Amino acid sequence: MKKIDIRNLGIEDLTKFIEKNGDKAFRAKQIHEWFWNKGARSFDALKNIPKSLIEKLIENFSFPVLEIHEIQKSTDGTAKFTFISEDKKLTEGVLIPSLKRVTACISTQVGCPLGCKFCATGQLGFDRNLSAGEIFDQITLMQSYALETYENPISNIVIMGMGEPLLNLDACTDAIQKLISPIYKGMSPKRITLSTVGLCDGIYTLADMQLGIELAISLHSAIQSERERLIPAAKLNPLSEITDALKYYHQKTDQRVTIEYVLLKDVNDQAIHSRTLAEFCKSIPVKINIIEFNPTEGIPYSKSDDKVRAEFAAFLESKNLIVNVRKSRGKDIAAACGQLAGKITKSDEI
Ligand code: SAH
Ligand code: SF4
Numbered sequence: 107m108k109k110i111d112i113r114n115l116g117i118e119d120l121t122k123f124i125e126k127n128g129d130k131a132f133r134a135k136q137i138h139e140w141f142w143n144k145g146a147r148s149f150d151a152l153k154n155i156p157k158s159l160i161e162k163l164i165e166n167f168s169f170p171v172l173e174i175h176e177i178q179k180s181t182d183g184t185a186k187f188t189f190i191s192e193d194k195k196l197t198e199g200v201l202i203p204s205l206k207r208v209t210a211c212i213s214t215q216v217g218c219p220l221g222c223k224f225c226a227t228g229q230l231g232f233d234r235n236l237s238a239g240e241i242f243d244q245i246t247l248m249q250s251y252a253l254e255t256y257e258n259p260i261s262n263i264v265i266m267g268m269g270e271p272l273l274n275l276d277a278c279t280d281a282i283q284k285l286i287s288p289i290y291k292g293m294s295p296k297r298i299t300l301s302t303v304g305l306c307d308g309i310y311t312l313a314d315m316q317l318g319i320e321l322a323i324s325l326h327s328a329i330q331s332e333r334e335r336l337i338p339a340a341k342l343n344p345l346s347e348i349t350d351a352l353k354y355y356h357q358k359t360d361q362r363v364t365i366e367y368v369l370l371k372d373v374n375d376q377a378i379h380s381r382t383l384a385e386f387c388k389s390i391p392v393k394i395n396i397i398e399f400n401p402t403e404g405i406p407y408s409k410s411d412d413k414v415r416a417e418f419a420a421f422l423e424s425k426n427l428i429v430n431v432r433k434s435r436g437k438d439i440a441a442a443c444g445q446l447a448g449k450i451t452k453s454d455e456i
Contacts, residue, residue, distance in 0.1 A: 215269025
């Protein structure tokens, strides 16, 4: 029988197991501190836990962790990490240093089942969800690199790597809770942004959880028929329902949602698109991130011209919307948004 991943056990279940095996309840708290505060990555690392209890844990549970398989460095300082899991699956994370921040972009799935037409991950298909521990490991592993290389810790986390986080909501929110809990990592939830393609059910659940994290939604078109062509999941999550879900998120959290919009040349960058986008944004407090399209072989789109992008942004600003034009980072190592496809360059066998 397959052993349960010990990091999938909540504190109550771990306490029950420990008591049943004749040890003290407070050991569960200590073990969780090892996992989620000190970043322990093996049973051996649980230093102040009695040997007899560790043996029981080993007998009953597994402790799968992600390892670093490869790090690729961009000329602009961005570093792309390829992680490998115990069952030899590849997933990716990216560290993006800037003047005041070190942002970590992390993955929630191996591949993605949603198949957006412009996204390299979407073209891979789906393999499996990452566990809460595997999502958390990406931060632990990239943190050491950030401290060594940039001499600064990770200041912000964006859940914008491989996969759709709202399709792996339990593991994803479990990892977030460990990152923001004052008894574990104690990170400010405002420094964590979760990006979704716009799955309404998940947005409602997230709103009710009141984690205090930032929400970003990948809109890419405010015209339903055109959005469906780019994002197959848009059929089941029409714009009218997304509007309601975002209003609910705002009501519950009092936060301004970020609208992400990748500009695709001659596809969603014309006057009708900026007009419909401005219209869509009228009823919800938002800020808009205009994202440069990052090309990947086999994906039949190209980025909009600089002039078109400037006009698009200027129009939105003229409608009193908050607009950010985001420059791509790490393009030379395929670490930019939408380029994460689990391709490895290292020659050794997995
Ligand atoms: N599944 C989630 C999060 C991962 S994708 C989502 O779709 O939001 C993270 C961001 O990268 C999304 O905004 C997505 O639309 C964007 N993206 C995907 N492919 C891209 C590409 N080729 N160029 C630029 N951004 C891209
Ligand atoms: Fe999945 Fe997001 Fe890529 Fe769409 S854009 S395929 S939802 S990772």
